[in-house]
Amino acid sequence: MIKTMIVEDDPMVRQINSKFLDKVEGFALKKAVANLTEAKDFISNNTVDLILLDVFLPNENGIDFLKWLRKEEISSDVILITADKSMERIRDAFRYGVVDYLIKPFTFERFRESLNIFKERLNSFKHHETLEQCELDKFILNSKNNAINKEKSNYTLEKGFNKYTYKSIVDELSNINQEYFTTEDLSEKLGIAKVTVRKYLDYMSKQGQLEKIIEYGKVGRPLYKYKINN
Known part of the structure; x- marks a missing residue:
């Protein structure tokens, strides 16, 4: 199972994302938190494969957490889930290595597609020592x-x-x-x-x-x- 953490301050959105995640085969929610302090505490003592990260948090910014992950060399992958459509934010997100960027409101189909692509890529990386260009292109x-x-x-x-x-x-x-x-x-x-x-x-x-x-x-x-x- 792909261990997943949700970082979202809105209780209703956090619940919706948790239910969405539960519908996608192969994923398990390990922790859902409302702020970056809780997120850092959990990720510092636990390993997760994927983080579903909001950008707009009370007095906090998800991009700062993304930068912290990279600085600490934490290998968890990140999908940003946010209402922020600005080109600057999108550029920063991919610059710091997110695997996808979902703009609220999004459909369950788009959410599921994002997770399934991530799952396929993760499984390929785990089970292959090398990849041919054509195989790599499917993920890139x-x-x-x-x-x-x-x-x-x-x-x-x-x-x-x-x-x-x-x-x-x-x-x-x-x-x-x-x-x-x-x-x-x-x-x-x-x-x-x-x-x-x-x-x-x-x-x-x-x-x-x-x-x-x-x-x-x-x-x-x-x-x-x-x-x-x-």
């Missing part, structure tokens, strides 16, 4: 998932396309590990006819979600390959 850029999730969450299809077939293909694209894939790759996994899969992939290519290339061999038909645009 997260570009592929962002592109696909954006398309999943908001799309309007042209006439002749079925939204359920489209969603099945988009969902499967989120699981693609190789850089380039073919119609046959998706057709076999989804059990959908190749001609149908190609129709949808070509549509997504025209919409700018995919890059399409054609490889010509010496004999036979050309091979169509696709790549998710970053």
Whole structure:
């Protein structure tokens, strides 16, 4: 379990964040505190993997706590949860190593996504001695998932396309590990006819979600390959 601490002065928000955390598999709340003194006392005597940190606290600032963590070389990761939208605050947060920045009010889906990405990264770091660039990029850029999730969450299809077939293909694209894939790759996994899969992939290519290339061999038909645009 990923040991987590919440630093939030508002009792209602603290309770909501605690309930949100309880709904995400793999996380355990070790401590919820209302101020930085309590946070420092606890973190000085206990180990946590993740801190959900507010910025605006009575007579205190979460960024100061973040700086203190780094000065003390405490290895806990931090996700900032704040109403502060200022570019200066966001810049400072990432400069001192936060893994994500959630602006209040946020949805549970965005909260869960943030924690799941952190969990996946933490597990990979624990179970691998080395990472290839493509694997590391998933955590640094997260570009592929962002592109696909954006398309999943908001799309309007042209006439002749079925939204359920489209969603099945988009969902499967989120699981693609190789850089380039073919119609046959998706057709076999989804059990959908190749001609149908190609129709949808070509549509997504025209919409700018995919890059399409054609490889010509010496004999036979050309091979169509696709790549998710970053």
